[in-house]
Amino acid sequence: MTTPSGQGQRQGQGRREAVEEQDPGLAAIMSERRQLINLAYRLLGSLADAEDVVQETYTRWYAMSRQEQDAIVSPGAWLTKVAGRICLNLLGSARVRRETYVGEWIPEPLPDPAEWNTGAAGGAGGDPADRITLDESVTMAFLVLFESMTPAERVAFVLHDVFRYPFAEVAEIVGRSPAACRQLASSARRRVTAARAGASPDAARQARVVQRFKAAWETQDIEALIGLLDPAALAVSDGGGRAIARLLPLQGAEPIAHLYLMVARLAPPRAILERTVNGLPGLAVESGGRIETVFSFRVDEHDRITHIWAVRNPDKLLPWQVP
Structure with missing residues (x-):
């Protein structure tokens, strides 16, 4: 039919x-x-x-x-x-x-259209999210790292290292010499190399960690949550003044675990869904038929969660909604 x-x-x-x-x-x-x-x-x-x-x-x-x-x-x-x-x-x-901007700013999370039966990606014109190639350069960890670069560094690195444009063409866009663009990309590359250190490159391993995090959160197992988090883990939330969210990052396994336990106890009924977020395993919280929060994670080589990014600003979750 x-x-x-x-x-x-x-x-x-x-x-x-x-x-x-x-x-x-x-x-x-x-x-x-x-x-x-x-x-x-x-x-x-x-x-x-x-x-x-x-x-x-x-x-x-x-x-x-x-x-x-x-x-x-x-x-x-x-x-x-x-x-x-x-x-x-x-x-x-x-x-x-x-x-x-009210509170912390996190890049917009991307869904995997294959995980949704209907929604914006099914429209006549298609959804822009359906046209994004999900590779390492689009993971949340990378996009957050890009935010720490200068605009020129970011443009030079993405154009040259990700899209393979020669520095002569990058120079025309950035408005600097090819040699200067080479230096910009090199500086950005050092940051990327440092950020990769200690991260788990295995999506299957991350999926297992995220699944355990979901189970511990749903059962309100505080010890299990703490055990899954790196002692210096960082949790960042983005509500943009449009949804309730912490205005400042929260650091430490125990404070983060207690916060999530409090949320589990006080939040209205909702479903925690395993979803691909920017190409890696993550979670989406659904309440009242709408996705209200999307979680991205960075997992280290020891299967500990070092970063949690929670996007709650509804303006950034439009591709996630199913009409």
């Missing part, structure tokens, strides 16, 4: 194919969209902002005359350059915006 969403997807695809037959060049231009979304999300840590960047990039393309477009040897490179520059400008202003 054909579902309404399936009909919408096929109708939307048919319209795109018809337009591309009339303008073959459009197919090449639109084929860059996934690459641009992937780039912008890694640079900005926000799916909504990434979509805005891509829209603005295409707006600038179509603002040019056909003659100006035809004169561009590599439209894909042109689109990447424009998107990169827009992201660089946004990163510069983001630091100012974060100063007025």
Whole structure:
């Protein structure tokens, strides 16, 4: 049986194919969209902002005359350059915006569309989250690390080390010499190497740790929770002033375990679901038919949880909601 969403997807695809037959060049231009979304999300840590960047990039393309477009040897490179520059400008202003953000700011968590039967990803146009390639560079630990870099470091590293752009092209986007961009990427790479040290690279091992954490939380086993946490573990929550959340990070296995135990005792009935978050095992808390919190974890080589990131800001959880 054909579902309404399936009909919408096929109708939307048919319209795109018809337009591309009339303008073959459009197919090449639109084929860059996934690459641009992937780039912008890694640079900005926000799916909504990434979509805005891509829209603005295409707006600038179509603002040019056909003659100006035809004169561009590599439209894909042109689109990447424009998107990169827009992201660089946004990163510069983001630091100012974060100063007025209520509480801690955490990048938007991404769901794995394969784990959902319906929802935003099933719409006719598809959801931007469905176009993000889930690899190491998009894990929550990486995105949080990117936040500690300067905008130029972040752009140089992501473009060169993740997307393999030569430094000559990176320099055109960043507005510095290739040698300077090489130094920026090298500085960022040292941070990444240091952050990788001691982390468990095995998703299956992380899944087992997260499952044990979920079981201990549901049974309110305080000793088990403490045992799963590194003594210096850090828990960060992001409510953005739109949901109840701690304004400051909480450090230490015992304080974190007691906080989660209190939440388990006082919270209304809800379900704790095992979900893939930014490509790694995590948890999502569902209450009243809506996802209200998404948890990401960093697990070390000793199967201890060193970081917990809890996103509660509803504006950042829209891709997680099933209508």
